[in-house]
Amino acid sequence: MRLKDKVALITGAASGIGRESALLFAAEGASVVAADVNDAGGKETASMVQAQGGKCVYVHADVSRAADAKAMVDAAERAFGRLDVLFNNAGIMLGEDDDAVSTSEDVWEKTLAVNLKGVFLGCKHGIPALRRAGGGSVINTASFVATLGAATPQIAYTASKGGVLAMTRELAIVHAREKIRVNALSPGPLRTDLLMSYLNTEEKRRRRLVHIPVGRFGEAKEMARAALFLASDESSYLTGANFLVDGGITAAYVTPE
Numbered sequence: 001m002r003l004k005d006k007v008a009l010i011t012g013a014a015s016g017i018g019r020e021s022a023l024l025f026a027a028e029g030a031s032v033v034a035a036d037v038n039d040a041g042g043k044e045t046a047s048m049v050q051a052q053g054g055k056c057v058y059v060h061a062d063v064s065r066a067a068d069a070k071a072m073v074d075a076a077e078r079a080f081g082r083l084d085v086l087f088n089n090a091g092i093m094l095g096e097d098d099d100a101v102s103t104s105e106d107v108w109e110k111t112l113a114v115n116l117k118g119v120f121l122g123c124k125h126g127i128p129a130l131r132r133a134g135g136g137s138v139i140n141t142a143s144f145v146a147t148l149g150a151a152t153p154q155i156a157y158t159a160s161k162g163g164v165l166a167m168t169r170e171l172a173i174v175h176a177r178e179k180i181r182v183n184a185l186s187p188g189p190l191r192t193d194l195l196m197s198y199l200n201t202e203e204k205r206r207r208r209l210v211h212i213p214v215g216r217f218g219e220a221k222e223m224a225r226a227a228l229f230l231a232s233d234e235s236s237y238l239t240g241a242n243f244l245v246d247g248g249i250t251a252a253y254v255t256p257e
């Protein structure tokens with residue numbers, strides 16, 4: 001068991017990467033706190049974990065609200081006595097997010113509030129709990145668009161993920177001597193609700209697939225396996241890293257036929 005006796009808080013756990021990580025972390029011995037704004041999905045995640053014999057509680061938390069961020073960390077310590085792993089994974093991608101000229105301030109502010117401020121607030125309230133546990137692992141979900149400019153303009157989303165990456169590096173350095181490791185997980189395009197509802201026609205999906213060397217979208221399960229490595233002591237010498245799990249996108253400048 002790779003996370004035996006560890007307590008993990010996962011945001012955005014009602015679906016996609018967060019749900020698959022809750023299932024995998026619990027199967028590897030962790031007690032999991034699943035946080036989300038989607039109560040039906042979050043409760044379903046908790047039931048799925050329990051059905052496979054794992055420990056999981058669901059907490060309603062909007063990561064962009066300080067009081068919710070504090071409450072989700074409190075819930076982890078109350079339910080399981082400590083916090084060892086903080087997975088700041090919740091994120092949104094709004095359909096109206098476009099280039100700088102067309103994107104409204106409202107879309108910019110909503111996106112930055114969840115994707116960037118949400119990670120800040122998770123750390124603000126989660127790091128003191130990790131300190132109380134004697135150290136731990138923080139995983140922040142960024143994206144390949146934090147490294148490469150995307151062909152489809154999404155100025156707010158791209159800026160938010162660039163911020164997550166920069167913040168991850170600084171957090172890693174600042175907290176390194178406290179035995180708190182901080183790494184970014186940067187997925188490529190995935191077959192999850194977030195992207196599939198954005199690429200909502202076959203044509204749009206095909207256009208995105210052209211850029212992926214392995215020729216397919218990634219699966220949330222594949223991100224959960226990468227997150228498991230970052231969460232566990234197997235990555236004990238890794239901090240401040242950008243773990244790109246992207247089907248080769250950022251390695252290529254020409255995609256094979």
Ligand code: NAD
Binds near residue numbers: 016036041089188
């Ligand atoms: P998803 O839509 O399946 O999951 C995102 C979850 O976040 C949902 O359950 C949603 O309810 C939750 N959420 C949204 N706003 C929230 C808030 N304010 N507070 C708490 N929870 C909130 O998508 P996913 O693909 O699993 O995305 C997870 C992360 O991966 C996101 O940060 C996303 O930006 C990132 N990512 C996804 C892709 C992709 O192609 N799907 C690529 C790169 C990065």
